[in-house]
Amino acid sequence: MDRESFILPGILILVLIIVLVLVVAFSGNNTFTSDKISFQYPAGWSQSSIVGNFSNTTLYSQVTFTANIMDSNGNTQPAYIIVQVQQRAQGVINLPSTSTIVTNTSNSSVSSVNVDNITATQLGGTGGNISEKVTIIEKNNYYMVITFISPPFALNQTSEAYNMILKTLNIS
Numbered sequence: 810m811d812r813e814s815f816i817l818p819g820i821l822i823l824v825l826i827i828v829l830v831l832v833v834a835f836s837g838n839n840t841f842t843s844d845k846i847s848f849q850y851p852a853g854w855s856q857s858s859i860v861g862n863f864s865n866t867t868l869y870s871q872v873t874f875t876a877n878i879m880d881s882n883g884n885t886q887p888a889y890i891i892v893q894v895q896q897r898a899q900g901v902i903n904l905p906s907t908s909t910i911v912t913n914t915s916n917s918s919v920s921s922v923n924v925d926n927i928t929a930t931q932l933g934g935t936g937g938n939i940s941e942k943v944t945i946i947e948k949n950n951y952y953m954v955i956t957f958i959s960p961p962f963a964l965n966q967t968s969e970a971y972n973m974i975l976k977t978l979n980i981s
Contacts, residue, residue: 817897838973846894846953849977850874851970854890861894869895872911876970878963888959890969890974925978940964942971948980 838849841856844864850856854874859871871893877885922931924946933942940961946953955974959967 816890821825823970835951843870843872845981846892847977848892848974850890852874854970863894867896868880869893874970876963876966878959878966880960880962882900886960888962888963889957890967890971891954891958893951893956895954896949897952905954922975923976925980927980935961935964938939940967942968944975946980953980 819848821957830930836855839852839854839856840847843859844862854876857873857875859872861867863870871891874890876888878888879885885972887948918932918946922944924944926937927946927948929944929946931942931944934940939958940962940963941956941958942953955971957967957971
């Protein structure tokens, strides 16, 4: 057999290996871990702008995840998922109730969800240019607020990533 008869199968095997590596790299999940919290998020989302370290001594911590999602015209727009933790202030702040805020907003909803065995409040709304959902978790002396903000056409993809974070969230 000639060396030339091995070149084409060798190239095909090499291309298949490269494609397999790319598929595995872009289809898996990433894990965010910082002191007291951890969760998974899809590989298509990038982590940016971390503030604080999510420990019991930090007043405020935040991490933002971003994905550029393509619309039907081929244009991309960013979608965001923001995870914030902040200490609860001592005393009372008189704010409008959640139900009052939501009833004054069209296309919105309020519900309770179970996140890491903690009952959380979830607010959601969709408008002409934006879809948003906020989950508020209260644990010990902290509030955790997890928010997604996306264009309406990206609602399904953003919701999937958001729900993955909520399902895998571990607060210690």
